Amino acid sequence: MPTAAYTITCSADLARLIEAVAAERDREAFTALFDYFAPRIKAVLMRSNTSPAAAEELAQDAMLTVWRKAAQFDRTRASASAWIFTIARHLRIDVARREQRSKVLDLESTEFLEPPPQPDEELDAGEREQRVRAALSHLTDDQIKIVRRSFFEGKAHGDIARELELPLGTVKSRIRLAMNRLRDLLGELT
């Protein structure tokens, strides 16, 4: 049984574990993160047409990246899950582009893009977490279904059309409507 220090009940617990890995190279904290995130990363990769073996390997790679880059995590800028989501995304891009490192979305070069602080427009991560949760809860089930497949799982429009048994044009317009609705909701829920 994990001890209390490594129990995960909320987003802040995950952030604390990443910080422990960064500051103390805490292996128990890393194991807790591995147990939580690796099976989830594997799950999302398998849903986006990655074979179970490749998904397994990429999930392990993602967790090694977590170990290496833990010091770059900043809980005021992103939640733990959002940060891990971006790590999984980079790995998926690398595979799609046959190992060519994407400079644009690479964790190293995003520092290059460090924006000037604009408090009016960019939120604290905790505030954003609440707002995003509220926005997602306002989408219809059909919209969530579309957002999950096209954005989260990164599926091609044609695959979504086959899966939901809808014409391609309908899928494209539903994606557009759902993403616009989400953007509007995020703007309204201040």
Next chain:
Amino acid sequence: MSRHHPKSTTLAEFAAGTLDEGRSLVVASHLAMCGKCREYVSALEEAGGQMLAEIAPVAMAPGAAAHVMSLLDRETDAPSVQARKQSVMPVWQPEQKTLLGYELGPWRRVAPGLRHRVVKVPSEGGARVFMLKAAPGLKIPGHNHTGTELTCVLSGAFIHEGGRYAAGDCDDADHDDGHSPVIDGDEECICLVAMQGEFKLSGLIGRLMQPFVRI
């Protein structure tokens, strides 16, 4: 602050990592100059994180955790202390030889008052990426394209049917959005463009330019 932004779907594909590399570069250039879109992309990443937390997990292979733990011993590097440099580098300065890490080809004259340079993006099959530098007052011949054209203004400004586009503004055009931009003000206008499909010029000058602009 920019007033013209990429479409929600373009930003979503960027945040999902499914946008091709060339167009991702144009989006990244816009994000560097647009706090609103940066916040939207961060919100999408947060949405991705929440979906990740809620997904039904798939068990890892037996011994996976132990295997990864054994690899940590080889990770000798201490975590980098200077993780977050707060330095703000402008995306584009005139003497730059690279753009966000991508190598730039030499400027080549394609028509009076119009120069073009290739941005070397390695991924195949994506958009062609280039920069255009146009003289003040230049009227770019009316054109449309068979694919999509994503443009970010790096300096100067142009005006077309969709409004005025100044530094940081993004024009996210579909194939059916034909337009004829005019360079506005007395400054050269430098744009970063990712284009899919063919570029089709109309009019006499356009037909004369066509062989040169075919990139």
